[in-house]
Amino acid sequence: MAVADTTLAIEFQDESPAARAWRRLLKRKSAVFGLVVVILFVLVAVFAPLIAPYDPTQQSWTAIRRSPSWQHWFGTDESGRDLLSRVIFGARASLIAGVISISIALCVGVPVGLLAGYGGKWLDLLISRITDAMLAIPFLILAIALAAFLGPSLQNAMIAIGLTATPIFVRLTRGQVMAVKVEDYVEAARAVGNPPVRIAVKHILPNILPALIVQATISIAAAIIAEASLSFLGLGQQPPAPSWGSMLNTAQRFLTNAPWMAIWPGLAIFLAVLSFNVLGDGLRDALDPKER
Amino acid sequence: MLLFLGKRLLQLIPTLFFVSVIIFGLQQLLPGDPALAMAGEERDPDVLEQIRKQYRLDQPVYAQYLYWMGGVLSGDLGESMRLKESVLTLILQKFPVTLQLALMAIVISLAIGVTAGVISAVKKDTAIDYAVNLVSLWGISTPNFWLGIMLIFFFAVHLGWLPASGYVSPFEDFKLSMQTTILPAFVLGNSFAAVLMRHTRSAMLQAMTSDYVRTARAKGLAERVVILKHAMRNALTPVVTLGALELGTLLSGAVLTEQVFSIPGFGKLIVDSVFNRDYAVVQGVTLITATTYILLNLLADIAYVLINPRLRG
Numbered sequence: 387m388a389v390a391d392t393t394l395a396i397e398f399q400d401e402s403p404a405a406r407a408w409r410r411l412l413k414r415k416s417a418v419f420g421l422v423v424v425i426l427f428v429l430v431a432v433f434a435p436l437i438a439p440y441d442p443t444q445q446s447w448t449a450i451r452r453s454p455s456w457q458h459w460f461g462t463d464e465s466g467r468d469l470l471s472r473v474i475f476g477a478r479a480s481l482i483a484g485v486i487s488i489s490i491a492l493c494v495g496v497p498v499g500l501l502a503g504y505g506g507k508w509l510d511l512l513i514s515r516i517t518d519a520m521l522a523i524p525f526l527i528l529a530i531a532l533a534a535f536l537g538p539s540l541q542n543a544m545i546a547i548g549l550t551a552t553p554i555f556v557r558l559t560r561g562q563v564m565a566v567k568v569e570d571y572v573e574a575a576r577a578v579g580n581p582p583v584r585i586a587v588k589h590i591l592p593n594i595l596p597a598l599i600v601q602a603t604i605s606i607a608a609a610i611i612a613e614a615s616l617s618f619l620g621l622g623q624q625p626p627a628p629s630w631g632s633m634l635n636t637a638q639r640f641l642t643n644a645p646w647m648a649i650w651p652g653l654a655i656f657l658a659v660l661s662f663n664v665l666g667d668g669l670r671d672a673l674d675p676k677e678r
Numbered sequence: 679m680l681l682f683l684g685k686r687l688l689q690l691i692p693t694l695f696f697v698s699v700i701i702f703g704l705q706q707l708l709p710g711d712p713a714l715a716m717a718g719e720e721r722d723p724d725v726l727e728q729i730r731k732q733y734r735l736d737q738p739v740y741a742q743y744l745y746w747m748g749g750v751l752s753g754d755l756g757e758s759m760r761l762k763e764s765v766l767t768l769i770l771q772k773f774p775v776t777l778q779l780a781l782m783a784i785v786i787s788l789a790i791g792v793t794a795g796v797i798s799a800v801k802k803d804t805a806i807d808y809a810v811n812l813v814s815l816w817g818i819s820t821p822n823f824w825l826g827i828m829l830i831f832f833f834a835v836h837l838g839w840l841p842a843s844g845y846v847s848p849f850e851d852f853k854l855s856m857q858t859t860i861l862p863a864f865v866l867g868n869s870f871a872a873v874l875m876r877h878t879r880s881a882m883l884q885a886m887t888s889d890y891v892r893t894a895r896a897k898g899l900a901e902r903v904v905i906l907k908h909a910m911r912n913a914l915t916p917v918v919t920l921g922a923l924e925l926g927t928l929l930s931g932a933v934l935t936e937q938v939f940s941i942p943g944f945g946k947l948i949v950d951s952v953f954n955r956d957y958a959v960v961q962g963v964t965l966i967t968a969t970t971y972i973l974l975n976l977l978a979d980i981a982y983v984l985i986n987p988r989l990r991g
Contacts, residue, residue, distance in 0.1 A: 515695075519696030524929045525930050526930035526931075527933060530933065534960060618934065638938070649828075
């Protein structure tokens with residue numbers, strides 16, 4: 387066993403960190419499942435017009451609330467629209483909202499976090515207290531309040547979710563910078579006379595990237611739930627454009643005679659969130675430098 | 679201990695200040711003239727002028743903030759435009775409902791989460807452990823409003839065992855109150871249970887490999903005693919404090935759960951206010967929620983120090 391381990395170690399010595407993480411990710415069944423489902427969702431969202439059997443907004447008064455059949459696999463809704471097509475197109479709103487809102491959070495949170503960790507005591511104190519304050523307001527309540535004041539639309543929901551998720555990344559980045567900045571290689575870079583911005587971008591950022599990737603993946607899962615929640619409340623994607631959250635809102639009114647309306651969008655949210663969560667868990671293990 | 683308490687209390691002031699600034703700042707996000715947005719359908723210039731005066735919109739932003747903050751500090755959160763009642767009264771009315779729901783949810787999630795977490799740690803790497811992990815993944819990934827809808831369908835529509843929605847106070851009719859709140863409390867506790875399960879499992883795993891557990895085993899104590907008395911008691915301390923940190927999630931969840939089950943609590947109040955452009959209520963509820971959360975965190979910190987003598991310093 388010991389011999390095998392050494393040969394393995396030699397074999398993988400030249401491997402880049404990214405390649406090593408990738409290899410370790412593929413060894414975990416749950417992570418591969420997550421990755422495959424995420425890719426499937428992305429494909430479904432991108433090729434929605436080609437895959438969907440019907441136009442998702444096409445109403446048909448002769449096919450109202452039909453239960454699942456060969457013609458309509460997922461059944462139809464209260465105005466005769468094909469539910470499968472709506473679930474397929476709904477993937478677009480959910481994935482776009484998940485990715486864009488977390489991109490906003492990253493674009494704002496990471497630079498601010500770097501600034502807090504690297505910009506001196508007072509700046510750190512100020513940024514940390516504002517971060518505390520934002521984290522003190524429960525996620526969804528802040529997102530609802532923001533979306534309400536900005537006005538209901540998918541775009542504003544994404545901004546609201548993005549801003550609400552920002553403090554998580556500020557805190558994570560700051561903590562990582564604090565840990566990394568006393569390391570020898572950062573000291574060395576400073577001693578050679580590199581300016582702070584260059585040190586932050588060239589030496590610190592690459593080292594905190596793994597933690598950011600893991601957090602971003604898990605946050606996308608949370609953002610998808612948040613978008614569905616806002617749409618469910620009527621603060622996200624506006625009808626008739628399909629979104630999983632608003633479909634569930636409508637479905638609630640027809641629970642007695644058309645329960646299938648409530649099943650599919652909910653399952654879609656669950657599956658999307660689950661796959662991002664297990665992918666995030668897998669990435670955490672794969673990117674952990676302590677576990678080689 | 680006093681020094682620690684003093685430090686924590688001092689830290690509270692800037693945090694609460696920024697919370698108030700953020701919540702007040704929300705109003706600045708309203709597109710266009712805020713008076714127009716607040717008036718809703720009303721377009722009469724006299725009414726708009728009156729709104730501007732009443733909310734001091736004709737004054738600079740910092741003056742508006744100081745005025746609002748002065749009110750908040752003296753217990754005046756403003757008045758609901760829709761219900762013509764003070765925001766504080768409304769909050770005090772709705773709070774017991776959400777509190778009942780939250781307490782029931784906590785009991786349910788502790789019962790499920792801690793039990794499952796301990797079992798899965800004791801039976802590490804067995805089928806039971808994997809099953810518990812799957813259940814906790816399900817709990818974390820299920821949107822609770824969907825779970826609520828599905829439970830309503832199964833227990834209220836399909837089986838007819840429980841009412842689909844509504845709320846009855848336990849002081850009016852205890853049995854009916856339990857019937858109306860058991861499903862929403864379960865929905866609310868579901869994701870919380872999953873989080874507790876994960877915390878408990880990792881804390882238990884750590885405790886099981888510790889020296890005191892080895893000593894207890896070496897003394898020849900029964901495995902049951904070792905687990906329940908030695909490992910669990912130590913493992914649960916961080917779980918309780920971590921649990922307190924997740925209470926914000928519970929409050930977020932209450933918003934949707936109350937919406938799905940039509941329960942007239944805190945969450946429903948905020949959603950109804952959002953749709954009726956009753957911004958004073960939105961701000962008031964958000965402020966009270968955040969303050970509650972911050973105080974709970976403080977209590978959790980203090981409890982942590984009290985329980986863990988090594989931190990007392």
